[in-house]
Amino acid sequence: MKIGKLILAAAAAALMSGSALAQDKIDVKLGVLNDRSGTYADLSGEGSVVAAKMAVEDFKAADKGINVEVISADHQNKPDIGSSIARQWYDQDGVDVILDVPTSSVALAVAEITKEKNKIFMNSGAGSSDLTGKACSPNTVHWTYDTWALANGTGSAMVKAGGDSWFFLTADYAFGHALERDTGAVVEKSGGKVLGNVRHPFPGQDFSSFLLQAQGSGAKVIGLANAGADTTNAIKQAAEFGIVQGGQKLAGLLTFVTDVKALGLNTAQGLVLTEAFYWDQNDGTREFSKRFAERHGGAMPTMVHAGVYASVLHYLKAVEATKGKDTAAVMAKMKETPSEDPLFGKGEVRADGRHVHDMYLFEVKKPEESTAEWDLYKTVATIPAAEAFRPLADGGCSLVQ
């Protein structure tokens, strides 16, 4: 009897220790670094943290033996603050992956530090196509969009739709110039003409005189090569001057659904823009967005939030597959495995770090066409993944041979 009990006890102990060994937990720390208090707070901000957490839960990370902690910080759109936080996160706080980072100047700085510390940077919020071009790195994945894709979407699609003469209202700084240059190139390649441009100080407040010049040019399309408050102010003031009523179309070259919501359909109707994601696109996006809105004060997710969700999902899948978080192994896994999620559908991460997926050209609905608070867009065209992004060879990325 006693020996029997002993054997039973021993067997039980052996079994328990066996299963404990099999459960090697991987601790992962994700840092969501974005603008939480400034001009991009609505399109990224706390919503990105919500999206990241949702991805961790939907992936059921805990059940798979992966402990994920999500922290966040505000880079205030300043590269020095962003790079300070990134450095501290990697050096002192054990962060493995930095997510989001809108504002290209900050994103470039964070990409540099991530390369130096050999961690992983999965960007969703920034637009600079240099992240997968001149400044590409083996540690960067650029998920959601870039200026080339936006220029290509809005530029070529509008020319095809009849908008073949353009005038640019450009924010006078590097990003604005890049946006204008990329879009202008696409317009001319598609058979359109660029009639002129005017550069406004960045950030601007009063666009009346510049809008007047745009009006005077007679161009069919006025391209707004700026972002954030500059774009929304320009659109508001354009409405004041009756530009759209006068027959010219406005193209927002970097506009988000939160900008349109803030402007209201009365002011923004007819605006054409390109985005990578819209909450009402299909059942998959609708289901996610409903859950997101419940956790984010009723506001629908922007493409930036969606990108954070999808990139976390893809990363965790790679961690699970490689059973660890070794940077080189995980990056390789992410690039060799095609991605699939209900938000972006099928996609893949290219050698230069660029994630390719379909992009969509949208037009803002007229007030009478909208049936709900967030019913803002109608889809004009879908740009398939193969055409939506800059060809791999054209970027000047050193990783592509």
Add this chain to the structure above:
Amino acid sequence: MSAKAEPVSADAILVDRPTRNKRLHMTVFLALAGLLLIAPSLFYPFFLMKLLCFALFASAFNLLLGYGGLLSFGHAAYFGMASYVSAHAAKVWDLSPELAILAGTTTAAALGLVFGALAIRRQGIYFAMVTLAFAQMTYFFALQAPFTGGEDGIQAVPQGYLFGFLDLSDTMTLYYVVAAIFLLGVLLIYRIVHSPFGQVLKAIRDNEPRAVSLGYRADHYKLAVFVLSATLAGLAGATKAIVVQLASLTDVYWGMSGEVVLMTLLGGMGTIFGPMVGAAIIITMQNYLASLGAWVTVVQGVVFVIAVLLFREGIVGVLSKWIKKPL
């Protein structure tokens, strides 16, 4: 500040007890050096280096404000342009760090000479406004000029090898170099203040007409201290660019000019050790309250208001009054 301002520990400055004060000051400097030696084992070295750069910046600013009696609302111009030139020199011209820093510092000196020569012609609030105007022009220049990289700034600045053999990408080496630069800068300021030149400067600050009547060319002294202040501010900016490996528009923005005024006011105008204390507090606050985002601005504003209403001598100023010795 003109004679209407409350003088900082007036008796302590006018009644100079040289030897005893000097011994006190040397002790404080030694303690400071000791603190700098052990600090990296207690705090994140990168944060400390940033702090030291700003402490030097504030000390340089105080040379002009506390000892020269001139409030410049545009010191970011020297800090920022030095930072840009230093970054550009290290990255594009491939200069070794000591030459890059030298390039940056020289730029600041030149800028200080030009702006100072023009600004000195005016007094008080008009002087402050001229310096602000020049700083704004510098900001817009930085925004437009291609070499500054606009919004992106100059990124990925290489740290290189100091004097050809000290590897600055090693954190501890870099730290000791920055600490050395800081100490040298502050010692230089100390020397300037406690020299005959410094005495005349204080006399001009307290009563310019009287100093002029005694035969001193007030304008020359004011320009000299302006250039010195701008140069040392430039040294701080140039060093910062190598440490942070980044030069951006924040460095030339007028908010930066406002911040250095706050650091000096909080720490104690007209004291040697005040500005570094002020800088330490403000930088630490910005770092630890970073998660609070916009609240940092509010807190800084509150500190400003309290400092101006109740605390004009600043922390070290109050300390100095207490021990009845100049600091």
Add this chain to the structure above:
Amino acid sequence: MAEIFSIPSAALYGQLLLGFINGAFYATLSLGLAVIFGLLNIINFTHGAQYMMGAFVGWMLLTYLGIGYWPALVLAPLIVGAIGMVIERTMISRLYKLDHLYGLLLTFGLALIIEGLFRNGYGVSGLAYAIPPQLSGGVNLGFMFLPLYRGWVVVASLVVCLATWFIIEKTRLGAYLRAATENPTLVQAFGINVPLLVTLTYGFGVALAGFAGVLAAPIYAVNPMMGSNLIIVVFAVVVIGGMGSILGAIVTGFALGLIEGLTKVFYPEAAATVIFVIMALVLLVKPAGLFGKEG
């Protein structure tokens, strides 16, 4: 179409008109600053934040109390002015015996606090405030389409500016004010409550800022940073016009709006810098400003 310097004249007139409209804002704002500095020797760095508060109070009146634009034009300046008077009573008045620069530092700190608080409460994206229906739409002037609201801005600003100038330069009250600045003790001896006069004057200057804020709300987004973007420019205007001169502030405000408008046509990238270049030049040549009297 006639061309002037290769710009079609119609476009040029349009830009000049727009510049004039911007000048109206500069004039009203710098007027408030000039009143406060000229009569009280206080450099009110909080002016930008108080302008922003005017816009926000207007927005709040509409959103929380349903009070529309027209009453807000009167109420918002009164509320903001009252807040200003409280600030003056409790904080600024303690600094009168000290160097002017302490006043500047105090108001700078206050500006940081006010802007920070609003940023926390309302974010930075900007809140919408509709143009009142009576003023929407516009009139086609031939060389450009002028939104009615912008035309109203010019009219309202001119009326307020001229009324202020008249009160200060031509009435008894204004005379007391000017006398009180020069010799407060003597004026006090005549039985006039000088501290009260000072407080009211500060409140009035601040109310002017608030008024400009309400005027701005429908065309610029109501956002916490709207003041800090403008304040440096307004300072430049006041310094150019002459820090004590009421008329100087008004004339310079409009003139600079015009110059800025012209710059936007011929060399738009410099539009932001031109005012500072002019300020530096004026300070070096005639430091009291174009209309000012030194001292």
